Amino acid sequence: xxxAKSLPHDAAPLHVTGTARYVDDIPLPANTLHLAFGLxxxxxxxxVSVDLDxxxxxxxxxxxxxxxxxxxxxxxxPAPLPEPMLAVDTVHxxxxxxxxxxxxSHLAARKAAKLGRIDIKPLPALFSVDEAMAADSRFEDGPRxxxxxxxxxxxxxxxxxxxxxxxxxxxxxxxxxxxxAAAMPQEGGDMIVYSSTQHPTEIQHKVAHALGTHMNAVRxxxxxxxxxxxxxxxxxxxxxxxxxxxxSITGKPCKMRYDRDDDMIITGKRHDFRIDYRVGFDxxxxxxxxxxxxxxxxxxxxxxxxxxxDRAMLHADNAYAIPNMRVESHRLKxxxxxxxAYRGFGGPQGMLxxxxxxxxxxxxxxxxxxxxxxxxYYRDMGDTGPGTGQRFGGKHSxxxxxxxxxxxxxxxxxxxxxxxxxxxxxxxxxxxxxxxxAVSEWNASHATLKKGIALSPVKFGISxxxxxxxxxxxxxHVYQDGSIHMNHGGTEMGQGLFQKVxxxxxxxxxxxxxxxxxxxxxxxKVPNTSATAASSGSDLNGMAVQAACDTIRARLASFxxxxxxxxxxxxxxxxxxxxxxxxxxxxxxVVSDAYLARISLSSTGFYATPKVAWDRIKGxxxxxxxxxxxxxxxxxxxxxxxxxxxxxxxxxxxxxxxxLNPAIDIGQIEGGYVQGAGxxxxxxxxxxxxxxxxxxxxxxxxxxACSDRPDIFNVSLWDGENREKTVYRSKAVGEPPFMLGISxxxxxxxxxxxxxxxxxxLNAPATAEEVLASIGRARS
Amino acid sequence: MSAIAVSTTINGxxxxxxxQAEETLLxxxxxRLGLTGAKEGCGxxxxxxxxxxxxxxxxxxxxxxxxxxxGRSIETIEGMANGDELHPLQTKFLxxxxxxxxxxxxxxxxxxxxxxxxNPDPTEEExxxxxxxxxCRCTGYDKIVRAVQxxxxxxxxx
Ligand code: FES
Ligand code: FES
Numbered sequence: 001x002x003x004a005k006s007l008p009h010d011a012a013p014l015h016v017t018g019t020a021r022y023v024d025d026i027p028l029p030a031n032t033l034h035l036a037f038g039l040x041x042x043x044x045x046x047x048v049s050v051d052l053d054x055x056x057x058x059x060x061x062x063x064x065x066x067x068x069x070x071x072x073x074x075x076x077x078p079a080p081l082p083e084p085m086l087a088v089d090t091v092h093x094x095x096x097x098x099x100x101x102x103x104x105s106h107l108a109a110r111k112a113a114k115l116g117r118i119d120i121k122p123l124p125a126l127f128s129v130d131e132a133m134a135a136d137s138r139f140e141d142g143p144r145x146x147x148x149x150x151x152x153x154x155x156x157x158x159x160x161x162x163x164x165x166x167x168x169x170x171x172x173x174x175x176x177x178x179x180x181a182a183a184m185p186q187e188g189g190d191m192i193v194y195s196s197t198q199h200p201t202e203i204q205h206k207v208a209h210a211l212g213t214h215m216n217a218v219r220x221x222x223x224x225x226x227x228x229x230x231x232x233x234x235x236x237x238x239x240x241x242x243x244x245x246x247x248s249i250t251g252k253p254c255k256m257r258y259d260r261d262d263d264m265i266i267t268g269k270r271h272d273f274r275i276d277y278r279v280g281f282d283x284x285x286x287x288x289x290x291x292x293x294x295x296x297x298x299x300x301x302x303x304x305x306x307x308x309x310d311r312a313m314l315h316a317d318n319a320y321a322i323p324n325m326r327v328e329s330h331r332l333k334x335x336x337x338x339x340x341a342y343r344g345f346g347g348p349q350g351m352l353x354x355x356x357x358x359x360x361x362x363x364x365x366x367x368x369x370x371x372x373x374x375x376x377y378y379r380d381m382g383d384t385g386p387g388t389g390q391r392f393g394g395k396h397s398x399x400x401x402x403x404x405x406x407x408x409x410x411x412x413x414x415x416x417x418x419x420x421x422x423x424x425x426x427x428x429x430x431x432x433x434x435x436x437x438a439v440s441e442w443n444a445s446h447a448t449l450k451k452g453i454a455l456s457p458v459k460f461g462i463s464x465x466x467x468x469x470x471x472x473x474x475x476x477h478v479y480q481d482g483s484i485h486m487n488h489g490g491t492e493m494g495q496g497l498f499q500k501v502x503x504x505x506x507x508x509x510x511x512x513x514x515x516x517x518x519x520x521x522x523x524x525k526v527p528n529t530s531a532t533a534a535s536s537g538s539d540l541n542g543m544a545v546q547a548a549c550d551t552i553r554a555r556l557a558s559f560x561x562x563x564x565x566x567x568x569x570x571x572x573x574x575x576x577x578x579x580x581x582x583x584x585x586x587x588x589x590v591v592s593d594a595y596l597a598r599i600s601l602s603s604t605g606f607y608a609t610p611k612v613a614w615d616r617i618k619g620x621x622x623x624x625x626x627x628x629x630x631x632x633x634x635x636x637x638x639x640x641x642x643x644x645x646x647x648x649x650x651x652x653x654x655x656x657x658x659x660l661n662p663a664i665d666i667g668q669i670e671g672g673y674v675q676g677a678g679x680x681x682x683x684x685x686x687x688x689x690x691x692x693x694x695x696x697x698x699x700x701x702x703x704x705a706c707s708d709r710p711d712i713f714n715v716s717l718w719d720g721e722n723r724e725k726t727v728y729r730s731k732a733v734g735e736p737p738f739m740l741g742i743s744x745x746x747x748x749x750x751x752x753x754x755x756x757x758x759x760x761x762l763n764a765p766a767t768a769e770e771v772l773a774s775i776g777r778a779r780s
Numbered sequence: 781m782s783a784i785a786v787s788t789t790i791n792g793x794x795x796x797x798x799x800q801a802e803e804t805l806l807x808x809x810x811x812r813l814g815l816t817g818a819k820e821g822c823g824x825x826x827x828x829x830x831x832x833x834x835x836x837x838x839x840x841x842x843x844x845x846x847x848x849x850x851g852r853s854i855e856t857i858e859g860m861a862n863g864d865e866l867h868p869l870q871t872k873f874l875x876x877x878x879x880x881x882x883x884x885x886x887x888x889x890x891x892x893x894x895x896x897x898x899n900p901d902p903t904e905e906e907x908x909x910x911x912x913x914x915x916c917r918c919t920g921y922d923k924i925v926r927a928v929q930x931x932x933x934x935x936x937x938x
Contacts, residue, residue: 009879012877012882013874016866016870016885017817017860017861017866018817018885019817025810107803107807173917174917175881175917176884176917225881226883227917259820260821260822260823494918496880664877667877667880667918667920667923668880670919670920670923671917674919674920675917697822698821698827703917705915706912706914706925709908709921
């Protein structure tokens with residue numbers, strides 16, 4: 001069968017020869033025009049006058065558009081509240097597009113875009129969460145609060161109480177392919193758009209509004225992205241809409257791509273947070289209550305900030321059954337880029353908050369943080385799945401069936417908890433205890449270089465928290481020659497979605513994956529799709545493709561069964577053949593016979609995730625179909641004179657259910673971990689006092705490089721099955737491993753703690769400067 | 781501005797083109813010659829996605845002017861395979877699943893080939909530090925390093 005196989009990424013042969021086409025590589029007609037935005041240099045202010053004479057006069061400029069020149073809607077928001085594409089009257093951040101240049105070349109457009117003379121009367125600008133709180137500058141009427149039990153009372157009655165706070169920075173996506181789009185005008189005002197987007201349907205929707213037409217006049221195609229990570233969920237709207245509007249005005253094809261600096265200055269990033277906490281616990285470290293205050297910096301427009309902040313709240317428990325909990329979340333509006341989706345979608349921030357609490361509690365009572373984590377884990381449900389492969393579970397806690405699952409602070413039962421077994425397995429595999437002892441020994445005998453080691457778990461909820469998004473469609477054709485054409489609403493950004501789903505299609509028909517043609521995501525083939533986000537790509541689209549295949553398969557089965565006088569239920573599709581009675585008919589022959597017998601060989605498929613129902617205002621219900629789990633152990637070394645640090649070794653055990661493609665899933669885990677560790681260590685975004693982003697290129701913003709790769713990096717899959725009925729019992733893998741990077745931050749904290757008796761209070765990112773400052777705190 | 785006429789050799793073929801003085805070699809390759817394998821990840825020499833060879837030297841095509849190609853020999857990812865026969869580095873990238881979105885892949889392959897041409901038996905650390913000028917946001921690098929190690933071994937064996 002073609003599932004559970006490590007087949008290479010479908011386009012890998014194209015990638016290694018440099019022939020895979022991204023938007024910027026698509027050959028376009030020679031008369032194609034190129035676009036660039038003129039940007040605000042002021043963080044907040046009223047536009048007094050706009051003088052674009054020099055822009056118009058620049059070489060190669062065809063036209064220049066301001067908000068007033070747009071023929072229809074000026075809106076690129078993914079949310080119900082509007083977000084103007086070009087500023088109207090007021091600017092809200094440094095980098096906000098004010099006008100659009102259309103020119104004969106990319107360079108001509110960019111050069112001209114620098115020549116605008118915009119007079120802006122500055123208004124007071126808000127940059128920090130404290131400033132925004134003081135000014136009550138926020139989205140939504142007030143804070144959201146999710147709670148369970150009475151946290152304040154539980155804390156006050158606890159033997160020990162701690163308070164603390166952690167700041168965590170944002171993160172630039174740094175998809176290696178920047179934002180890009182192109183539009184080709186068609187007859188009758190129709191428009192074809194090529195977009196590097198995770199959400200073609202939204203591009204279609206926004207373009208239709210901008211052109212004053214209906215969605216049926218706009219077709220959006222996305223073959224692949226050069227990385228997305230959430231940064232192409234909504235941030236590509238402005239480019240696609242600009243191209244479409246310019247194409248409709250000029251009648252020529254139009255293309256727009258941001259160069260790296262513009263990309264970093266204009267587009268939103270991961271939300272930075274400050275999380276304050278108060279926790280009550282006993283001598284063992286068992287937590288009786290926690291209160292969190294989550295201050296989330298959203299930037300100037302709402303974008304996806306509400307669901308991001310919700311998800312941060314929903315992951316404030318991570319893997320821990322805390323009987324009393326209160327999470328208060330403020331979504332603060334500031335004069336900075338509009339923070340947006342980024343792998344984990346708020347989950348990492350919420351999770352870092354509680355992992356920090358566990359770390360702090362363990363430090364206070366002098367216990368191994370790993371043990372304190374285990375002590376507070378949710379009840380083990382290890383044996384309840386239909387086939388949890390490695391049955392380590394069930395040893396640590398009373399029989400789960402007698403007591404039932406514990407519930408989260410939003411009332412969802414945790415029915416699939418497998419972290420007890422996974423932790424035990426990884427502790428053993430990574431030789432945790434021996435290495436922990438070796439680290440202590442090293443630290444006792446070395447003054448300058450201090451080592452640290454830490455284990456951290458991940459429990460990540462899978463589903464869109466906006467319940468209606470949990471749907472997907474597919475379109476499958478079988479041609480007369482037996483070849484299969486597959487299309488679905490998911491987009492390929494390198495995560496291997498297309499390959500995994502093609503493997504599902506091939507498995508349904510019992511043919512090889514090479515027989516399935518993978519095609520570009522196209523709003524004309526599968527309509528009304530959700531963004532490829534929330535790790536849901538394979539879960540949703542795999543099921544939709546499976547449904548489409550099964551419809552065709554059932555028609556073929558009835559056809560051959562009737563011919564052979566048997567029951568369709570006995571027909572099997574395996575090894576390239578259709579098995580009926582004791583005959584094995586080649587799949588191609590059955591297909592061509594079915595065609596001659598006038599049987600439809602094409603079908604749509606549809607899937608809606610079951611069980612999910614959620615009230616985001618009350619904070620009650622089941623937002624997630626299931627949870628994905630993972631656990632990581634990271635060892636680091638810190639130079640106490642400079643704060644420089646590196647990861648020496650990382651060991652990971654991750655739960656992908658029954659993996660559809662182990663090689664692709666392991667790739668996601670490795671990449672996710674490194675990206676997560678990057679967020680918490682070297683990736684620092686710096687804005688100056690005027691609100692200008694000073695880290696807007698790889699020269700100043702440091703993502704992990706090849707030389708940062710851990711010397712030892714062991715990744716394995718937890719060999720279980722999803723207890724929920726997902727596609728071949730697999731689990732989503734896009735986001736969860738990102739949060740394994742938290743173990744690197746905890747390990748750094750552990751190393752710093754070896755410098756003195758104080759708690760390091762390590763913020764994120766733990767740059768060399770921050771590590772050095774925390775060494776000072778540990779020593780004081 | 782009048783265009784500059786340039787004669788050069790690309791992947792063994794003699795090529796002539798006209799370009800403006802300000803155009804980079806990357807612009808010329810991608811926009812004038814249709815060789816879109818080299819990518820622009822930053823335009824400032826910091827990401828390696830545009831890596832090509834000029835007279836046997838690894839360079840960032842975004843930092844070289846198109847006019848500087850005059851009289852030189854340029855090698856790009858498009859010339860790495862011998863017809864349908866992939867270079868061992870390309871094969872190993874496939875086998876090790878050393879790519880995800882693939883934008884960084886051409887640059888890594890060109891840079892890795894430059895390393896192995898000069899040093900057929902690099903240590904793991906030499907590979908990591910040589911490739912530190914090529915950024916990849918997707919893979920976490922582990923499989924890339926393994927693929928290069930494996931290709932080096934195969935190239936030495938053959
Ligand atoms: S594009 Fe040349 S180094 Fe990044
Ligand atoms: S595979 Fe995406 S940047 Fe390397």
